[in-house]
Amino acid sequence: MKPIYIKNTGKYGRGIYAARDIKIGELIEESPVFVSPKTERKYLKKTVVFDYCFNWGENYEDTAIALGYGSLFNHSYNPNATFINNLANLTVDFYAIADIKEGEEITINYNGEPEDKSPLWFEVID
Numbered sequence: 001m002k003p004i005y006i007k008n009t010g011k012y013g014r015g016i017y018a019a020r021d022i023k024i025g026e027l028i029e030e031s032p033v034f035v036s037p038k039t040e041r042k043y044l045k046k047t048v049v050f051d052y053c054f055n056w057g058e059n060y061e062d063t064a065i066a067l068g069y070g071s072l073f074n075h076s077y078n079p080n081a082t083f084i085n086n087l088a089n090l091t092v093d094f095y096a097i098a099d100i101k102e103g104e105e106i107t108i109n110y111n112g113e114p115e116d117k118s119p120l121w122f123e124v125i126d
Contacts, residue, residue, distance in 0.1 A: 004028060004069060004106060015074045015105050022100040028081055029094040031070025036063045054092055056085060066092045076107035083108055 003022055009015040022028060033054070036044060038061040044050045052071035056064035064085070065071065070092050073081065080098040100106055 002029070002069075006069065006072060009074065009105060012074050014072055015107075016069055016072055018100045018102050018104050018106060020102050022096045022106075024096050024099050026096045027093060028096055028106060029069050030086075030089070030091045031066040031068040031094070032091050033064035033066050033070070035090070036065065038062050054083075054085060057087070064092065070094070073106060073108045075110040077109060079107045079109045080104070081106050081108050 001019070003019050003026075004016050005019050006014050007017045016029075033056070035056055036053075038057075041063050044053060044063055049065065050063075052065065054064045054066060054070075056062040070083075073083075073094065080096060080100050081094050082097050084093045084095070086093050094106075094108065096106075
């Protein structure tokens with residue numbers, strides 16, 4: 001059984017929640033991806049799918065669409081999880097960076113680094 005589930009946040013639409021206590025450093029999810037080359041990015045930008053993509057590749061020039069739960073983690077400037085692009089396995093791997101209690105929403109920083117406060121393409125209500 002996965003340690004996570006999807007639930008409506010009541011504020012941001014769907015989000016990912018802990019089905020049990022999750023310890024700091026624990027792997028939460030390995031989301032397989034399919035990769036779209038940089039030449040196709042301009043087409044993806046015209047779709048809602050682009051809001052759910054990850055920058056991908058050695059120089060982050062490609063785009064990856066995460067399957068499974070991967071594209072449903074909400075953003076926070078105070079996240080309790082982080083993600084790593086696992087290029088070798090073609091997965092985005094999500095890890096707890098704090099202890100997460102059962103029933104708590106699991107969030108990541110969309111900028112990649114947990115402490116990065118750079119603006120995003122939407123207004124952040126954090």
